Amino acid sequence: MLKKSLALLLICLMILTLALSGCSKPATEQQGGGETTAEEDVIKVGWMGSLTGDQAVWGQCELNTVKMLFEEINAKGGVLGGKKLEVIGYDTKGDPQEAVNVAKRLTGQDKVVAIIGPNASGSAIPIAPVLEEAKVPDIATVATNPKVTVQDGKVKPFNFRVCFIDPYQGAVAAGYGYDVLGFRKAAILYDVADDYSQGLTEFFEQYFVAKGGTIVAKEAFKFGDVDFRPQLSKIKEANPDVLFLPIFFKEAALIANQARELGITVPLMGGDGLPSEQLFTMAKDAVQGTYIVNHVDYDDPDVQDLKNRYRNKYGKELELNGYLAHDAVVLLIDAIERAGVADPVKITEALETADVQGVTGRIKIGKDTHNPEGKEAAIVKIEGDKYVFQQKYSAQLD
Amino acid sequence: MDLNYISGILTLAGINLMAVLGLSLLTGFTGMFSFGHAGFMAIGGYTSAMMTVKFGLPFIPALLIGGLAASLVSSVIGRLTLKLKGDYFCIATLGFGEAIRLIFDNVQYFGGARGWPGIPHYTNIFNVIILNIIAIVILANLVRSKHGRNMIAVREEELASQIVGINVFKHKLISLMISAAYAGVAGGLMAHYMTFLAPKMFSLVKSTELTIIVIFGGLGSISGSVLGALVLTSLPEILRAFADWRLVIYGLSVVIIMITRPSGLMGGYEFTPSSMKKLITRIKNRNKDLPNQMEGGKTV
Numbered sequence: 001m002l003k004k005s006l007a008l009l010l011i012c013l014m015i016l017t018l019a020l021s022g023c024s025k026p027a028t029e030q031q032g033g034g035e036t037t038a039e040e041d042v043i044k045v046g047w048m049g050s051l052t053g054d055q056a057v058w059g060q061c062e063l064n065t066v067k068m069l070f071e072e073i074n075a076k077g078g079v080l081g082g083k084k085l086e087v088i089g090y091d092t093k094g095d096p097q098e099a100v101n102v103a104k105r106l107t108g109q110d111k112v113v114a115i116i117g118p119n120a121s122g123s124a125i126p127i128a129p130v131l132e133e134a135k136v137p138d139i140a141t142v143a144t145n146p147k148v149t150v151q152d153g154k155v156k157p158f159n160f161r162v163c164f165i166d167p168y169q170g171a172v173a174a175g176y177g178y179d180v181l182g183f184r185k186a187a188i189l190y191d192v193a194d195d196y197s198q199g200l201t202e203f204f205e206q207y208f209v210a211k212g213g214t215i216v217a218k219e220a221f222k223f224g225d226v227d228f229r230p231q232l233s234k235i236k237e238a239n240p241d242v243l244f245l246p247i248f249f250k251e252a253a254l255i256a257n258q259a260r261e262l263g264i265t266v267p268l269m270g271g272d273g274l275p276s277e278q279l280f281t282m283a284k285d286a287v288q289g290t291y292i293v294n295h296v297d298y299d300d301p302d303v304q305d306l307k308n309r310y311r312n313k314y315g316k317e318l319e320l321n322g323y324l325a326h327d328a329v330v331l332l333i334d335a336i337e338r339a340g341v342a343d344p345v346k347i348t349e350a351l352e353t354a355d356v357q358g359v360t361g362r363i364k365i366g367k368d369t370h371n372p373e374g375k376e377a378a379i380v381k382i383e384g385d386k387y388v389f390q391q392k393y394s395a396q397l398d
Numbered sequence: 399m400d401l402n403y404i405s406g407i408l409t410l411a412g413i414n415l416m417a418v419l420g421l422s423l424l425t426g427f428t429g430m431f432s433f434g435h436a437g438f439m440a441i442g443g444y445t446s447a448m449m450t451v452k453f454g455l456p457f458i459p460a461l462l463i464g465g466l467a468a469s470l471v472s473s474v475i476g477r478l479t480l481k482l483k484g485d486y487f488c489i490a491t492l493g494f495g496e497a498i499r500l501i502f503d504n505v506q507y508f509g510g511a512r513g514w515p516g517i518p519h520y521t522n523i524f525n526v527i528i529l530n531i532i533a534i535v536i537l538a539n540l541v542r543s544k545h546g547r548n549m550i551a552v553r554e555e556e557l558a559s560q561i562v563g564i565n566v567f568k569h570k571l572i573s574l575m576i577s578a579a580y581a582g583v584a585g586g587l588m589a590h591y592m593t594f595l596a597p598k599m600f601s602l603v604k605s606t607e608l609t610i611i612v613i614f615g616g617l618g619s620i621s622g623s624v625l626g627a628l629v630l631t632s633l634p635e636i637l638r639a640f641a642d643w644r645l646v647i648y649g650l651s652v653v654i655i656m657i658t659r660p661s662g663l664m665g666g667y668e669f670t671p672s673s674m675k676k677l678i679t680r681i682k683n684r685n686k687d688l689p690n691q692m693e694g695g696k697t698v
Binding site: 093098104151194222 | 401402406499503519591594599634635638645
């Protein structure tokens with residue numbers, strides 16, 4: 001009987017939470033020093049991304065950056081002549097289903113004027129119909145899959161982004177490796193079960209071969225693997241000039257260590273999944289001399305300033321996603337100011353003609369692609385525990 | 399609460415429910431645990447999306463073809479693995495689910511691991527509810543039929559049912575095939591709700607989630623499955639207010655409910671008009687000594 005009543009109690013509790021959370025406002029970050037502001041003086045902006053799961057490091061960094069920037073803007077007097085900004089951030093776990101739910105919640109219940117994020121292409125693609133129905137714009141941060149903004153040659157009206165796309169990244173890596181560094185034989189080790197990895201591999205291979213290089217080895221692993229020695233042994237036999245790693249930093253660190261153990265001394269090369277402070281703690285010696293196609297030039301004074309502000313506030317290093325979240329905020333604020341009113345449709349119109357300077361470069365939104373057009377990639381090289389800027393590099397896509 | 403948001407959650411709950419109903423037949427009524435049902439969902443999802451996108455078929459036939467495809471694959475898998483008992487079958491399905499996911503990861507025709515965007519948006523709350531009602535009616539009739547009773551006999555005591563002349567293997571296979579067909583239809587609904595398919599959506603986590611819903615709702619209870627799917631799909635969304643602690647609280651509440659109600663929410667009972675009548679009589683005659691009246695409400 002005791003058990004039964006306990007179960008009943010629990011069910012009641014659950015129903016109660018249901019009822020309560022239905023009525024109560026979600027946990028939001030009220031900005032602007034605690035003073036109560038009237039409803040119409042607050043502009044709500046949504047954020048979504050991974051706060052849990054294997055990309056939580058980046059998601060948390062993004063949300064923190066957005067919060068920090070909104071606080072700064074509010075302290076300076078807000079936007080549109082005194083309106084305060086407020087961010088409502090939800091976790092997607094990196095799961096497409098959750099992303100759709102979050103998009104519905106942000107647009108329907110919280111009535112945000114725009115959404116920043118998500119960082120994963122797999123979450124950014126399925127939210128498009130929700131955005132179109134609600135007519136709310138979304139600015140993706142690091143979603144590099146071309147299909148996030150363009151589908152079958154048609155631009156998605158409410159999807160924007162601030163990063164370059166995978167074909168571009170692949171072309172830059174191939175072009176820089178072939179033309180500037182003089183690599184002719186490349187080996188690729190990629191994650192067979194990852195969308196980002198498959199995309200980057202495809203485009204790197206395409207452009208590298210088009211330039212006249214050869215792919216001497218193309219080996220795959222599956223997310224969660226920790227031993228890469230079999231693949232690396234084959235790569236060693238193929239004797240490449242460079243090992244291209246279109247993957248994320250965790251596996252890259254393990255691969256770098258094991259590659260050096262096996263006596264592979266050629267430089268490594270990677271895309272925007274590699275740069276992380278974690279890379280140094282896991283494999284500092286092994287990744288020396290690695291070339292990375294990156295979104296940011298870390299030596300830029302604007303970048304340094306943002307980095308310091310973040311470190312002072314949170315006591316942590318700013319991850320790559322933070323810079324792009326910053327640019328997404330810059331882009332959005334510009335659009336809100338030019339729209340002159342906090343209305344999602346007006347903001348979308350303003351976004352289409354946006355041309356702003358962010359920390360990762362000039363962001364000029366293309367009307368037919370909703371991508372930042374002609375944005376240059378920054379090539380960085382790992383030396384010591386620093387990402388040393390090499391040069392800005394842009395590639396021609398055809 | 400916004401209507402669009404709520405109907406979104408309910409649609410997702412309905413899609414889960416479709417898969418759970420199938421799994422309920424296999425796990426709840428035939429007594430076999432499967433950790434590979436996300437694999438059947440993937441097959442159904444990709445097949446039905448292929449039908450609507452590449453061949454321009456209408457929604458409902460595409461769904462049925464998706465279900466059929468999943469069912470066909472399951473019959474092949476079933477022939478190979480159904481001789482395995484208990485835990486071994488469980489492991490085999492687990493391997494199957496992962497294998498299917500990895501195959502889709504590498505089939506570039508379907509977009510590989512990068513996913514397949516641009517599937518038409520056909521699934522909505524209305525067709526999900528209608529399809530679920532049809533599915534429930536079919537399932538309820540099935541478990542009361544001769545075949546259904548045979549399946550329950552297999553669940554209760556495999557050896558004994560064999561002795562009385564039930565073809566155990568055949569009934570397990572029928573159960574698996576119907577169950578896979580349900581999962582396939584659910585996959586098709588999912589594809590046309592998300593308008594996007596990626597193998598990541600059908601990971602082991604999804605299979606486990608489905609099994610948890612069946613056990614949480616109560617093994618051998620269709621109404622339990624319905625309740626379980628509704629509660630467990632909406633719970634993570636309801637708990638959004640807890641921000642960072644959301645998933646911890648979700649896990650805790652499932653654990654606590656399983657501890658306090660080991661046989662699941664419904665524990666083998668069903669919500670039917672006659673069981674409701676019995677329940678009301680029991681509440682009326684509370685003071686009288688009628689210990690086991692609820693037993694009469696058990697329709698399985």
